[in-house]
Amino acid sequence: MIALLIDADNLSSPEWVREAIKILEQSEGTIAIRRAYGSPENMKGMTEVLRMKAIRPFVNLHLSKNTTDISLAVDAMELxxxxxxxxxxxxxxxxxxxxxxxxxxxxxxxxxxxxSEHSKLSLDAIPAYDQVIYVGADTTPISAPREQKVVPVIEQIASALPKTAIAKTSQTKTAAPKAEAKYKDVPKKVTKTAASAKTTLKTHQTILAALPKMRDGQWLDLSEVAKTLHDQKILAKNATSTKLFRQFPTTSN
Structure with a gap:
């Protein structure tokens, strides 16, 4: 038996409710219990989808922010x-x-x-669930394991930087012997390039260490990333995170 409990004060779009039911039935099977909880104002806008999808409405008095949440939680534990x-x-x-x-x-x-809609989902709630299904035109309909969803900039650093840095170092060392007899300062340039790649790699590792949520595959808001880098003194006080990330090579997915 499968139950769907809708917080209509949070997910109030009829279109997203239809999409959620469609995805859920395709992946899990028939939904035996369908209930929606919310204020009269939000439930009124869902009248048609409630009727067409046979969703049982539970209207709450709009007394405070948590009345709908508590009503839904009580029914969930009863089930x-x-x-x-x-x-x-x-x-x-x-x-x-x-x-x-x-x-x-x-x-x-x-x-x-x-x-949930992607914009309304709290990142801290994700680890508690067995699976997350996104609805909305700007998001993927059904989530794979959260490890696959990473902030694009960080993902590019993690996947591209080490290989690129090592490749550059290797190419420089290969080219050095050919020019060694001609230019006495070539060894210094090779050393400098290797040191630069090593420093870049160290910076990358420092960023990943400061952002452990990324290793768990969690989404990271860019403002949250910037704040963490400032707090860890990885990013200078007046510097921007975007300027830091431009230092790293990126690859298209």
Whole structure:
């Protein structure tokens, strides 16, 4: 049995709800339990998709930010105590508030999937889920394991820099003997090039060490990357992260 619980205060676009159901049914099977939780204002805009997809609405009084989240969490735990209980529960929300709920459901042997627009998904919530499904025209419909999603600039540094630096060093050392008899300063240039490549590689390793989330395959916001580099004193106080990343060669994916 599969259950889909929609936080309509977070994922309120009818089009994204249709997309989520389509992807979920294609990958997991028939969705037996379909529920949507939200304020009257948000639920009103979803009337048609609720009717067409047979989603049961649960309207909450708009008293505070967390009323919808709590209502959804209570029902999720109630479902987890049923016999038979759902084998998988999909939570359509990018809120970080659901992480404790996700952990409890996982402890009861239930697989938990997150469905969210990319812009609304909290990065800190990603590790709690077994899988993340993205909806929206500007995102990939279904996520592969999160390790495959990396900030493009960092990904390019990680994949391209070491090979390029080593290749340049190797080429310089190969060319040096030919010009050694003619130019006495060639060995110095080779040494300088090798040292430069070594320094560049060291800088790359320092950046990766300062950003451990990247090694786990998590998305990193560029502003978060810049702040971390400033805090670790890898990036000068008045320098920009984009200027730093331009120092590294990139490759197109």
């Amino acid at each position: 987890a105590c049923l016999t038979p209980r759902p084998k998988m529960i999909a939570i359509a929300s990018g809120d970080l508030d659901f992480v404790p709920l996700v952990v409890r459901l996982r402890e009861r042997g239930i697989r938990v999937i997150c469905i």
